[in-house]
Amino acid sequence: MTNIKDYNIPYNSNYIFDNSAYSEHGEHIIKQIKEIEEPPSALLITSDQVAVGLVVYCQIQQITIPDELAIVAFGNHYLTEMLNITTLTIQLEQMGNNLFLQAISKEASHQEATVELIERGTA
Structure with missing residues (x-):
């Protein structure tokens, strides 16, 4: 498995x-990024709704996506398709079923989640 250390990318808090859980948090994130001396060139967002807010506020601020800021989100919400946002889809139903079966059997197991990258215009 590859991780950030394999690419010599330093961790930056x-x-x-x-x-940040809602679309309106996108504006707050962009304002924070503008205050960073060396801002990130890409963001991995754990919510499609936040990614939607980011894309909309980037358009207002005339930040070019993906040239100035690439965005990848999680969830594949229908709005990501409408706004052409690159996203990762996770089989949440399958994950929930596995967790339920583990809970009732009281036996923990480790399984990799199936993730699919849906490439669109923000990355």
Whole structure:
């Protein structure tokens, strides 16, 4: 498995934008990024809704996506297709079924989640 250390990319806590769950948080994240001396060139967003807010606010601020800021989100919400946002889809139903079966059997197991990259215009 490849990780960030394999690419010699240093960890930068300024690139972590937590407490963001809704589209309106996209504006807050962009304002924070504008204050960073060396801003990130790409963001991996854990919510499609936040990614939607980011894309809309980037358009308002005339930030070119993906040239100035690439965005990849999670979830494949229908709005990501409408706004041409690159996203990762996770089989949540399968994951939920596996967790349920583990809970009732009281036996933990480790399984890789199936993830699919849906490439669109933001990465």
